[in-house]
């Protein structure tokens with residue numbers, strides 16, 4: 001399963017590097033499942049930025065998908 005967590009405006013910047021974040025695939029482990037998720041990643045230091053509200057909102061959707069299965 002793969003999801004996109006990218007915010008609508010990809011104008012996010014890695015504060016320490018001052019580099020614009022790029023979309024990258026990241027594995028998330030949640031409730032015993034592994035999800036490949038596209039998240040904003042810093043190309044320089046590899047930091048992954050997940051907006052907490054965004055992630056939580058999406059995780060609720062994922063949970064519902066799993067329950068529907």
Ligand SMILES: [Zn+2]
Pocket residue numbers: 014015016017018019042043044045046047
């Ligand atoms: Zn960085």
